[in-house]
Amino acid sequence: MKKTFLIATLASALAASTGLAAAQASDGILTVATIGEPPTLDAMQTPTDIVLMIDQHIFETLYTYDAQWKSVPLLAAAMPEVSEDGLIYRIPLREGVKFHDGSDFDAKDVVASLTRWMAVNSKGKQVAGIVESLTEDGANAVVVKLKSRYAPLLATLSQASIILPSEKVADTLTEFVGTGPYALKERKPDQYTQLVRFEDYASPEGEPSNYAGKREAIAKEVRFVPVPDANTRVEGLISGQFDYADSLPVSAFERVEASGNAKPVIFENAGWASLNMNMQQGPLTNKALRQAVQVALNPSDMMLAAFSDDRFFSVDASLFPTGSFWHTEAGVARYGEGDPEAAAKLLEEAGYDGTPIRLMTSRQYEFHYKIGEVAKAYLEAAGFKVDLQVVDWATLTTRRADPKEWDIFITHSNFPGDPTTINTITDSYPGWYVSDQKAKAVAAYMEATSDDDKLKAWEAIQTVIYDDAPLFKVGNFNAVAGVAATVGGYTPTYWPHFWNVTPKN
Structure with a gap:
């Protein structure tokens, strides 16, 4: 699958370097504002975006x-x-x-x-x-x-x-030693994670292509600073405190663009947002109630609340975006403009007893929080009682591992190269989606050898996902970030990386 992106700036400003052959090691520092403190640097244990973003510089x-x-x-x-x-x-x-x-x-x-x-x-x-x-x-x-x-x-x-x-x-890892272009020097929780150039790094060959190809640690140091408040990330980028600011609110796009000190970057189809449901414990172990959640929700309103402008999102029921090899409408059901009356009928038929649905979200990803607010309103209109729990992202990723602690959590994912690597398809991913029909559909995919056979098998998997209702896909989003105008060679990727990037003098 080819992941497209649009650099919403002058190309020359973002691709200032003339190629890796001309790049030279620098004594400069790249300061990167992230959405928060990583709960760990052990990507095996917690492969969330913030962990993978930092870890990819240390480990390979x-x-x-x-x-x-x-x-x-x-x-x-x-x-x-x-x-x-x-x-x-x-x-x-x-x-x-x-x-x-x-x-x-x-x-x-x-x-x-x-x-x-x-x-x-x-x-x-x-x-x-x-x-x-x-x-x-x-x-x-x-x-x-x-x-x-x-x-x-x-x-x-x-x-x-x-x-x-x-x-x-x-x-439990106590030393974080990898082969990557940067080595961990110091981590001060809630202050920074400091990486320094690994002088003996052995780079793979080839032209850079997403995460592949030659990697060069041009900056002497990359410092990841947790900045949970999105507006603080914007202000720090514009003032020059940060060289890169991750996950900016779309409302900041024009301001960053007009600043002269930084450039906004849009990533088309950077990922998709979802409400993941607990199939192991609590009221949503009832399939009819999960389907009622699907019927109740309005994806257009949730995405509009989260991203304000349709330049930054699209509403699409397929689990992969238009243009992807894996895009299909197969099996799509209970995805539309929200129908409280139909959802209420499902609640009654399912014997819903009024147990509050614990909907967990975080403000560190502001769009998660806004999706949660709208979802709460639509679910309540259908007759659900909703307990909206707003926590920091580290707490959410910890709490979602315990099936006693939640009923729905809001998250987002990228579009992987292989559809069966979508988190929810994994039996052990929080939500614990296990069903006989899913197992049978996935098994057929595993046996497929040709692309045509794989696509046909994937259509069957998506059909099963809509029927079992382990999640509600809200829509696709175009992520906004920002980079200092003086930084050279930055190339957008889903997990931002900073090898091959030249810091300001």
């Missing part, structure tokens, strides 16, 4: 995503050699790569890291169920033997499956 994975969101080598030396039956993957590893502690990267580190990933990560646990063995093949290759075909294997190895030195692998 075997594969990563190029501009088409296809998985391509990063720490792997090449694409895997796959047996004819699709059950054995031999993955060659790059040589000459070092960790930040000076140790050499090899197959032992990969086996130890992926073993931990399969034990603690939601997608890793899903992979573990179909892995027969994971072994070293000499120092520079690993072999993965599967019990059955697994179409999204490389996609799942392209995100939170970070590779650590085998000696540092533990149930």
